[in-house]
Amino acid sequence: MxxxxxxxxxxxxxxxxxxxxxxxxxxxxxxxxxxxxxxxxxxxxxxxxxxxxxxxxxxxxxxxxxxxxxxxxxxxxxxxxxxxxxxxxxxxxxxxxxxxxxxxxxxxxxxxxxxxxxxxxxxxMDEDDKGNNQIDIYGLGGLEVRSGTTGYVKWRSRKSAELFGYLLMNRGRMISRARIVSDVFGEMPQKNAVTYLNTTIYQMRKSLQPHGLKSVILSDHDVYGLDIAQESIDFVLFEDGLKRFAVIDANNLYAALEIEDLYAGDLFGEKAYLWALNDIERLSSLYAVFVKKLASVLLEHQMDDTAVRLLNKLLSYNEWDEETVQLLLSAYAAQKDKISLTRVFKRYEKNLRKELDTAPSKELVHVYAQLQADVDIRR
Missing domain, CATH: 3.40.50.2300 (Response regulator)
Structure with a gap:
């Protein structure tokens, strides 16, 4: 509790x-x-x-x-x-x-x-269950690193956490000092950036040292890398897990829900580092496609409450996606919840007019009217 x-x-x-x-x-x-x-x-x-x-x-x-x-x-x-x-x-x-x-x-x-x-x-967990040096990395919705020895890592500076995230996205490769300076410290004058990089590497290692993880940071002259197992990274587990669900049906529905639960938010959450924007968008798009497919199957199996929860979660990440709105309207209609059905459509319509100076598509307007009529009939 x-x-x-x-x-x-x-x-x-x-x-x-x-x-x-x-x-x-x-x-x-x-x-x-x-x-x-x-x-x-x-x-x-x-x-x-x-x-x-x-x-x-x-x-x-x-x-x-x-x-x-x-x-x-x-x-x-x-x-x-x-x-x-x-x-x-x-x-x-x-x-x-x-x-x-x-x-x-x-x-x-x-x-x-x-x-x-x-x-x-x-x-x-018992120490035997944790393992001597187990590491778990959570990059979805934020950035957290936890070891099996002393709990979660407390970073000494924002940049040390950012640099760890940068090396994490480039794991398995050695990255040149020049590229790191350009990508992570690009807002600084060159001379200051090189000095700050050295300081940040030191801070990052000091943060990892109490967890026995200092050695995962590799360096050789002017290149740096991260030596870490991919199976300990949540966004890797999420992306690999998606590959098992080309088709979602009754046989793998609950396994699909377990994979969806890994997505605690967009990559690195509100930090949204500029150098990670392509990966943030890629994982976000993969998640959106997966959830819409999953929600459709949930509705087919009368699991309306779960479909509503997942679609609202997806909509919180991208409020302009019309396909998500349409699925959510269908989910509320399945629940015979005309109040929520109307609220979602009107909010979407209002936001489109206010922010984008446009209106919902004719298809969505038609679907909305039909779903309203269906709910009235079922009542």
């Missing part, structure tokens, strides 16, 4: 978060606080695994609170829930698990909880 607290000076957010968290399994809300001082005292005296924290708080900011917790309770999973997008990179520096921008959605909260629970399960 994941024990959770909520820290926000607005009582309305306590209600919103409690309502959402109550819908998730294996979650127990053990406290709600309007200031960090009360929350800190509670954490000292009680078993708490996860804290949803607002950044703008009276007396002490949520960011300062997270910094203290990183030192006092490094096992506490901090998730920022805030109206301020600009603090996302600062949150990374205080080892926050996640960063959610208000208004929150159940899907977004569930993603954070799943990540925290995965870490919790790993930390509770």
């Amino acid at each position: 994941m024990k959770v607290i909520i820290i926000d000076d607005e009582l309305a957010m306590h209600y919103v978060m409690r309502k959402s968290l109550a819908k998730l399994h294996h979650i127990e809300i053990v406290g709600s606080f309007q200031d960090t001082a009360s929350a800190s005292l509670f954490i000292q005296e009680n078993d708490v695994h996860m804290a949803f924290v607002d950044i703008s708080m009276p007396d002490e900011s949520g960011m300062s609170f997270a910094q203290r917790m990183a030192e006092q309770r490094p096992d506490l999973h901090i998730v920022f829930v805030t109206s301020h997008k600009e603090y996302a990179m600062d949150a990374f520096d205080v080892y926050a698990l996640d960063y959610i921008v208000k208004p929150v959605s159940l899907e977004r909260i569930e993603r954070s909880v799943k990540r925290a629970m995965a870490i919790q399960r790993f930390m509770e």
